[in-house]
Amino acid sequence: MLKIYNTLTRKKEKFIPRVKGKIGMYVCGMTVYDYCHVGHARVMVVFDTVARYFRYVGYDLTYVRNVTDIDDKIIARAFENGEDIAQLTERFIDAMHEDERALLVLPPDQEPKATQSIESIVNMITVLIDKGLAYVGNNGDVFYAVTKFKGYGKLSGKNLDDLQAGERVDVDLAKQNPMDFVLWKMAKVNEPAWESPWGLGRPGWHIECSAMSTCCLGNHFDIHGGGMDLQFPHHENEIAQSEGATGETFVNVWMHNGFVRINEEKMSKSLGNFFTVREVLKLYKPEIIRFFILSSHYRSPLNYSDEQLKDAGTALKRLYTALRGVVMVERLEADLNTLNASESIVFENAKVSSTGFEAKFKEAMDDDFNTPVALAVLFDLARELNKVKDSEPLVADVLAVTLVELGGLLGLLQDDPELFLKSGTAESDAGADELIDKLVQDRLDAKQAKHWALADSIRDNLKAQGVIVEDAPNGTSTWRRVN
């Protein structure tokens, strides 16, 4: 039974989809005025993993993640660069897709853009005005009247009176209440603008998500996700807008992922303490970054540090090392028919053992997507595999297939083990493989001649260059890169 922590109720709840077997999930995506940083990567990877798991357990999932391609920052950045807005956003959307692919994130089913959703945005604002929940301020902007919506604050646990007491920001005099937020902004000179009943202008930030999500998934859908910082005011406002306009429940389950931190501080654009995905990809293999993200629970803080990334790399190496040299699927299927009686028993036992690991993995994921525990199951499985690798190749096959399958649910272990272990980062020397092969062979020759000193010096030299040579029991040698 799958349980998910719901921010709305502050509890883990049994997940029951609105329509049996189907799930609609909307995640707040990027505002595209700069490259994605590791914090964005976390959202992408976390919800990608959630999506993969939903599909694995048999749900028919519609996954929508929007792109915010019009807002103050985009306008400002385009102006700074002297760049056309559409050109700027297109550039960063492409970059985002590149980062996503690198991190083995599968694309969402739909990726609506704010600028292509103006019609539904305008429609929703019109309804809100008609219902008396929104008004045109004396500066021409359209605002949402927060006090008119019963239940404002129910997601973030905030109380309007407390908020007003804490209000420190300049009060916009056009607002009836300082907490009211803008739905439609009047166009200023040289700003992109769309026609509307209230004149030329552009949408406020919050309304686009209400419009796009209900547009793609209906008035009422199952899951809405995003970073913790969107809880308030963004998601609170979305509820006010959507439920205000449709009169229906907006979302059943709200999921929020924790922040990536650096030195115990939130990684963010405004603090300037961020690493972009592409920077990090130069230092570490993509799968290592993915492993790092999944090694802590999605709601916990995740501290970014070189040490942590290095550890993630070592850990992932252990899993790939377990898979190295094990023949998988193809032979397994072919061999099934040729097993004799005692082999069949061995095979059946291996299947049972595999099923046990699968069940534990599922149990972990069913518990609010507990990926750290799911990973621990993979390590238990790897240990079991290492034990039987040489003595029971048939069992090893079965376990290896399971390991790759379960790893795949997390977007991991899909590479060829040998390739993964030999590959370096973008910055390491990728063209040197042939030279390494040759040196390893030279060392093997020296070994056979019992020239230990020469053999060792070759090995030491390779090690100094980040290449580890390993001798197999059968007299051959393999090698791998340290990272």
Add this chain to the structure above:
RNA sequence: GGCUGCGUAGCAAAACGGUUAUGCAGUGGCCUGCAAAGCCAUCUACGGCGGUUCGACUCCGCCCGCAGCCUCCA
């Protein structure tokens, strides 16, 4: 000030009212020409103080410390 959440061994990170988390690192052993990898064994824990309980890292209260939101932010 209001509201969230967190505090686990050298580092990272989970679960659980009484039984091994897991990964890295350390120590001892097996294996190896020596290594590496692997296997086996093993040492480091539950912020502090009270309470509930036969029994609490796990539940409750208080205190201390940390992070986040309340303003654009994933």
